[in-house]
Amino acid sequence: MKNFVTFEGIDGSGKSTISKLVYKKLKSNGHNVVLTYEPTDTWIGKCVQKCIETDTDSLVTAFAFIADRIEHCKQIQKWLDDGKIVLCDRYAESTYAYQGAQMEDLTDNPMKWLQELSKDRIIIPNRTFVFVIDPKISLARIQNRNNLIPFEKMSFLEKVHKNYLKLSVGKRFMKVNATKTVDELVQICCEDILS
Ligand code: TMP
Secondary structure, three states: OOOEEEEEEOOOOOHHHHHHHHHHHHHHOOOOEEEEEOOOOOHHHHHHHHHHHOOOOHHHHHHHHHHHHHHHHHHHHHHHHOOOEEEEEOOHHHHHHHHHHHOOOOOOOHHHHHHHHHOOOOOOOOEEEEEEOOHHHHHHHHOOOOOOOOOOOHHHHHHHHHHHHHHOOOOOEEEEEOOOOHHHHHHHHHHHHHO
C-alpha cells in the first residue's frame, strides 16, 4: 500500500476531479485517508495565489511555491505519522514543470536547479500519478471556466506538458492517459494505491 500519493498534470488534465473521487472511494471503503492540495490555503499559499494572479517574477514565484510546500510537509508528516494515506493534488513536480517553464531564460537547466533546491527539504511521495493529455484537449476542457489564470495559455502549457514527460521517469511515477473515462481512472489509481 502507498501512503503518500501525489496527482500531477497540466491544467484541465482532470487530476483534481480524480483525486477527489479516489479520496471518496478509499474513505468509503474504510481507509484512513486525507486529501490535501497545493497551493495550500495557508497564508503562504495565499502569497502563492497572489504571485500567480499578478504575474510576479518567476524566481519569486518559485520560492513562494517551495516555501508553501516546506510548511505543508510538516502537516503531511503528522498525517503520515498518524497512519493516514495522504493524497495531494499537485506537489513538487508542479513546481519543476511550471516554474521550470517560467524560468527557462534564467538558467540552463531550471528543473534541475529547482529539484536541487527542494531536495532534502520535502517528503518524497511513494507514488506520483501524472495525468497525460494533449494541451489542446486540456485547454478546450477549461475554456468555459470564468477565471482563467495566466498559466492557462497554449504555448505555456505545451512547455509544461513537455516538462512533465521529462520528469516522469523512474518507478515513483505512473503516467496515466487522462482521456480515459473517470471510472477507469479512479479504478487505476485506487488499485495502484492499495497494491
Ligand atoms: P490549481 O489549478 O491546481 O489550483 O493550481 C493553480 C496553478 O498553479 C496551476 O496553473 C498550476 C500552478 N502551480 C505552479 O505553477 N507551481 C506549483 O508548484 C503548483 C503547486 C501549482
